[in-house]
Amino acid sequence: MMGGHKDRKHALLSASAAHRWLYCTPSARLEEQFPDKPSEAAAEGTLAHELAEAKVRNYFYPADFSKRKLTSFVKKMKENELWQDEMVEHTDAYLDYIKGTALALDSQPYVAIEREVDYGGYAPEGFGTADCIIVGDGCLHIIDFKYGKSPDGRVTAEGNPQLSLYALGAYEAYKILYPIERVKLAIVQPRLPDGISEWECTLKELLMFGEFVRKRAALASKGEGDFNPHAKTCRYCRARAQCRARSDRNVKQAFDLGELPPLITAEEAGRRLCAMEDVAKYQKDLQAWALSECLAGKDVPGWKAVEGRGSRDWADMDKAFKTLTDGGINEAILWEKKPLTLAQVEKVVGKKDFEAAVGSMVVWNPGKPALVKESDKRPAITNKVTAVDAFKEEK
Ligand code: SF4
Structure with a gap:
């Protein structure tokens, strides 16, 4: 049975919104008043998840989901307008990670794919669907596939509330069947460079998180507690x-x-x-x-909706170009030949073939200096000349 990703129901205290209701407990009830509008990126992610699920299912349970079924499933998926060829490569990266995890275990692991887990013992009526659960060698693995490509949306496994809730649900479901002492959370985000994030904790630490969830969820389910905008x-x-x-x-x-000194210091700038x-x-x-609101005819004092700047376009470009070339304009001047960007070439050729054929021809141009928060993973840079650089230049 494939997961039916797009028709999934969501709990009030959903795992994917846990980073919100755990810290801003009234948010869950407040959000109920607004419709959940799925974005195109979310629909794209859903499609990629379906492909990922099919591949993992075929690898671990070929008797239920054979190669033939997988091939016809992929063929059908390709008819979807959101299909992208790069989905094949990215879902392979996810499958490779799961295979690697399973093969590294000493004993035959238990593998559950797209399994609904119930964490209602911690958060009232809480349930969610974990992408992949592996249990083996005393460790509960929760592996999540994320298809986002924006570095701003990078999700890390360390203490991740969504995956921790899945882990609590999975632990409750499997604790009678398997000994579990450790928990490993992993997020595979293959569209980002360095896109695998892993974190491990003890069962005791997970259960302590469960106690924290219990207290916060009790408030969240009633719409109580303090708002915590961030x-x-x-x-x-x-x-x-x-x-x-x-x-x-x-x-x-x-x-x-507050105070208004004539000049602010770098320290104040950082704080502000x-x-x-x-x-x-x-x-x-x-x-x-x-x-x-304005478009819906409502009054927003001081503001109104107007038509944005329009742009000219051909009613029928082929017909217009033909008229021009029939009139003696050389067709070559109507078209420009542009190379694809490096990233686009990599996308059409595929990461592995690209690396093998022209990987050595790629040079790295450093980007413009950018201001980011201290927690960013990249090392800090400075224009200050170091003693080593000065010595190099002298030589
Ligand atoms: S503070 Fe932020 S998270 Fe909380 S309800 Fe308001 S907008 Fe939502």
């Missing part, structure tokens, strides 16, 4: 444009400057940039909502 918590919250707590916090961060992290994003969310 760039990360609010990012995908369905109430993000209208939530008063977020609005108040951002207005305060933007305008309530941290405090205002969500302000620009909040303004965009608020603008989008105010625009939808």
Whole structure:
């Protein structure tokens, strides 16, 4: 049975929103008032998940899901308008990770694919679907496939609440059948460089997290507790444009400057940039909502919706070009021949073939210096000349 990814029901205290309701407990009930609008990226991710599931199922359970079934399944998927050839390669990376995990175990592991897990013992009526669960050698592995490609959306396994909830549900389901002492969470995000994130904890640590969940979920299910606006918590919250707590916090961060010294120091700049992290994003969310209100005919004092700048386009480009060439214009000047970007070439050729054929011809141009938060993984750079560099130059 394939997972039916797109028709999935979501719990009020869903695992995918746990990073929100665990820290901003009233968010779950507040979000209920807003429809869940799936984005195109989410639909693309759903398709990639279906392919990933089919491949893993074929590898571990070929008797149920044979190569022939997989081939016809993929053929059908290719008719979907969201299909991308690169999905094949990215889902292979996910399958390879799961194979590697299973093969590294001393004993034959138990493998569950797209398994609904019930963590209702920790969060009222909580359930979710784990992409892959492996149990073996005393360890419970929870492996999650993420198809996002934005580095901003990078998800790390360390203490990940979504995967930890799946782990709690899986532990409750399998603890009678298998000895479990350790828990390993892994996120495979193959569209990002360095896209595998792993984290391991003891069963005791997972169960301590379970106790924290119990307390927070009790508040969240009743819509109680304190609002906790933060760039990360609010990012995908369905109430993000209208939530008063977020609005108040951002207005305060933007305008309530407190003391006004003539010049601010680098230390203050750092603090203020941290405090205002969500302000620009909040303004965009608020603008989008105010625009939808204006378009719906509602009054948003001081604002109105207008038609944006339009652009010219051919009614029928082939016909227009033919008219021009019939009139003596040389066809060659109407077209330009442009090379694909390196990333596009890699996409059409495939990562492995690209690396084998022209990998050695790729040079790395460093990017422009950018300001990021201290927690970013990249090493810090500076223009300051070091003693080693100065010595090199002298030589
Ligand atoms: S927008 Fe932010 S503060 Fe408001 S409910 Fe959502 S997560 Fe909480």
